[in-house]
Amino acid sequence: MRAPESAYADIMAVRETISGGDLDELAELLVRIGTREGNTWHGDRACLPERVRELPEEQRRRLAQLWTSRYQRATDPEGERSVLLTLLRVADPSSGLLSAERLQRIDELSRRVMCHDHEELLALVEGEVAAGRALPGPFIAMIRRSRLAAYWSGPVLDQMLHLFEEPVLNPGEAWADQALADAETFGEPGRRLLGQLRAAVSSRPTRAWERAVLALVDQIGPATVRHTALSWLDLAGKPRTLPLDPVSEWENPRADSQYDPYNVDALRGLAWLTALLTPGQDIVRGLGGLAETSLRKVPGIGPRNPKVANAAVTALARIEGEGALAELARLATRVTYKATLKMIGTALDVRAEAAGLSRAEIEELSVPSYGLSAVGRGEHPVGDATALLEVQGTKALLSWRTGAGRAVKTAPAAVRNAFPDAIKEVRAAAKDIDRMLTAQSERLDRQFLARRSWALGPWRECILDHPLLGTLARRLIWTVDGTPAAFEGRDLRTVDGRPVSSDPAAPITLWHPLGHADAQVAGWREWLEIREITQPFKQAHRETYPLTDAERTTGDYSNRFAGHFLRQHQFHSLAATRGWTSKLRLCVDDTCPPAYKELPQWGLRAEFWIESVGGREEDDLTESGAYTRISTDQVRFYPLAAAHNWAHAGGGRYSQGANWRRDGRPLLDPLPLSSVPELVLSEVLRDVDLFVGVASVGNDPTWQDGGPRGRFRDYWHSYGFGELSTSAKLRAELLTRLIPRLAIGDRCTVEGRFLRVRGEMNAYRIHLGSGNVLIAPQDRYLCIVPTGRGSGTEAGYLPFEGDGVLSVILSKAMLLAKDREITDPTITSQL
Incomplete structure (x- = not known):
């Protein structure tokens, strides 16, 4: 060449x-x-x-x-x-x-995230201005995005952008397109309102900003602004109306999954605007949805836009009433992004202090009934029909009854046509119930380590008989003045049916199986299974982790879950959900603490030591430079005030206080495991077992070849078919009792580490830890990739919710018991 x-x-x-x-x-x-x-x-x-x-x-x-x-x-x-x-x-x-060619090029660039050739942009703009043609909004939007990302040639782009005041927002997002259309109908005040929303550049709304916004709201009409602002909130985060096409490595390959950066300040202003309007559950719902949407993870990027999420929290904190307080309490159980979670905590603490209550008390008292008039049930007349809301598990089921009393699945057509807003509100209430039930279930699950205690009288009023919380509390076991009891009939009774203390001052806590006799634990499990009560989380069937002889020997650390290989991003997300702090490990010259969980009620901090894996192979890193996998090591406990341990992001030895971030905390030795309260030790190790059970590469059914270049072959086989963990052993015990109730019960037996399934073509063994499948008698591996659609409920009653591996095992058993009916070619080709 x-x-x-x-x-x-x-x-x-x-x-x-x-x-x-x-x-x-x-x-x-x-x-x-x-x-x-x-x-x-x-x-x-x-x-x-x-x-x-x-x-x-x-x-x-x-x-x-x-x-x-x-x-x-x-x-x-x-x-x-x-x-x-x-x-x-x-x-x-x-x-x-070249007028036609210029228009074609403008159309092409209008679909781009940005353009770094600023001289070309200037030539295109000059050509269209000279020709007397207006430039399309998407093209102007691209120039604006280019300016926000420009590290050079900023004056060139500024020169162009000074020519264009319209459109006020960048088109291409569903919410922005609707806002631009609505503002056009409002005339000049509408365009000025959008401009004022874009002026929301501070961390909190200023008084001058609020006065300007309220003046424009008065001009347009408060009711009109409220209606349109809610519609914009509902559209925030929806798929782009004009997809973007990144064509170079300098452009964001996932721009379609993020907010347009030029519109971010306007979204923040929109959140603040809604807090100035007439309050209502619809606004609260919209702000909560905006916060969650803005914190949704974008692969390789992180949260979509925490700045917008924080604006939504700021707006919720300013709205008076139980609805906003309840939404903040719900977000406190769902949000894992630390800065936003801190803002939520501060807002709740302020409300609690103002009411003279504790944080836990105000979170419980703020839970709405969402129109439920009795525990788990509510009726809403709509025209001559009635909407019925009934809670089953952690879901609200909506059904209808006609004026003649006939049960139907959907509202009659005449009612739908005459009362669309009422029907919309009932459906929204059902979704609110679903979201709140999930949040409250997680909050109750955290009460073991929170050391939460109630007095029986207030507890009965605020929790047991609450229309929403009662649906959870009546499926749990409680300890009343030292006596375990559960709700049956109209009262709390022991496992053998005796009533317990009715003294309103009697202390009541959540019952934990740790420390109780095996016979008592087995009795409660049988009690639940006979009545087919599904607990909202594992309680009677909860795994416990008492101190082992090996841990007494090591003294101040546990190696029980060392030596596993986990998918880092899955572990990172799961750890945040369980209240742990974990810094994502990047292939850079940086230091990281271990994953840790602070336990202020106990004065302790638990540490789970982890290390990056690889970094030299292409598959070891993501596009953003994060390690794909981590390995696990020790679990340790320190006093809460002790200095953190640190290690290099690429791996290596942990040492205490060996980082410039050291904040003057004392250098203290790890605590002997024997001095750690047994409940704390058990719950922390249960979390770690969960991390391994969910995030291990060993439960990936496609890794029978050992993953990239076979490096994890030995680990995959030892985990996928090896000895059972504590949670897997409990799974085996449960299946032994449940199998006779299954429709395929005569084809299944529990044999050691496996559930054996007799199909019509072959016999199969499903490992009770990983869910991996072998075809008997040669033990030939059968790869079945779960679709994510099955929940395991099609197999029948389960005594608790939330065990994903159990659901996978039951779904595979149901499938293989009728192996002649399998039509998936990826499975039939292996049989």
Whole structure:
């Protein structure tokens, strides 16, 4: 291949040709340069367009005509694009030449995230302005995004953007498109309102900003603004109406999954605006949804936009009433992003202090009934029909009854047509119940380590008989003044049916199986299973982790879950959900603490030591440079005030206080495990067992070859078919009791580490820890990838919710028991 000529040679050739005055030769030369080098007008060659522009106008017009004819005859796509880009820079915009090509290029760039060739943008803008045409909104949006990302040539882009005040927002997002359309109907006040929303650039709304917004709301009409603002909130985060097409490594490949950066301040202003309007559950619901949408993880990026989430929390904190307080309490159980979670905690603490209550008390008292008039049941008249809301498990089921008393699944057509808003509100209440039940279930599950205790009287009023919380409390076991009891009939009774203390001052706590006799624990499990009560989380069947002889030997650390390989991002997300702090390990020169969980009620901090894996192979890192996998090591406990341990992000030894971030905390030795309260030790190790059970590469059914280059083959086989963990052993005990109740019970038996399933074609063994499958008798591996749609409930009653591996095992058992009916070719090809 011929080496490209130097920039100096190109400059000299163009200069000599211009001096000679041969425009044909100059056109040919510039086409050759553009074709040869592609987009060459940068660096030393940047002066070439200027040389051409210095020609007299008549010669420049003639050159443009010659150049255009050569461009239009070009056949090579790369050369064609290069010549076009070159010509767009130097052609006289007023000549009208290449007008169609310029519009085509503008259309192409309108779908781009950004464009780094600012000179090209300037040529396109000048051409359209000279032609008297308005530039399309998406193209202006692209220029704005380019300006926000520009590290150079900012003045060039500013020069262009000063020409355009419209559109006020970048089009291409569902909410922004609707806002622009609505503002157009409102006229000048509508456009000014959007402009004021974009002015929300501070961390909190200022008084001047609020006064300006309220003045515009009064001009448009408060009811109108409220209605439209809610519709914008509902559309925030919906798929883009104009998908973006990143074409270079410098552009964000997941821009479609994020907010348009130019519109972010307006979204923040929208959240603040709603807090100034007439409050209502619809606004509270919209703000809570905006916070969650804004914190949703984008692969390789992180949360979509915490700044918008924080604005939603700020708005909720300013709204008076139980609805906003309840939404904040719900978000406190769902949000894992630390900065936003801290804001939520502060808002709740302020409300609690104002009410003279504890944080836990105000979180419980703030839970709405959502229209339920009795525990788990509510009726809502709509026209001559009635909507029935009934809670089953952690879901609200909506059904209808006609005026004649006939049960139907959906509202009658006449009612739907006459009362659309009422029906919408009932459906929204059902969704609110689902979200709140999940949040409250998680909150109750955390009460073991929170050391929460109640007095029986207030507990009965605020929890047991609460229309929503009662649906959870009546499926749990409680300890009343030292006596375990559960709700049956109309009261709390022991496992053998005796009533317990009714003294309103009697202390009551959640019952935990740790420390109780095996017979008592087994009795409660049987009690639940006979009555087919599904607990909202594992309680009677909860795993316990008493101190082992090996841990007494090691003394101050546990190796019980060391030596596993976990998917880092899955572990990171799960740890945050369980209240742990874990810094994502990147392949950079940085230090990280271990994953840790602070337990202020006990004055302790638990540490789970982890280490990055690999980094030298392509599969070891994500696009953003994060390690794909981590390995596990020790679990330790320290006093809460002790300095953190630190290790390099790429791996290596942990040491206490060995990082510049050390904040003056004392260097203290880890605590002996024997001194850690047994409940704390058990719950922390249960979390770690959960991390391993969910995030281990050993339960990936597609890794029978050991993963990338077979490096994890031995681990995958030892985990996928090896000894059972504590949770897997409990799973085996449960299945032994439940199998006779299954429709396929006569085809299943528990044999050691496996559930054996007798199909019509083969016999199968499903490992009770990983869910991996072997075909008997040769133990040939059968790869079945779970679809994520099965919940395990199709197999029948389960005594608790939340065991994903158990659901996978039951789903696979149901499938394999009728193996002749399997139609999935990825499975039938292996049978």
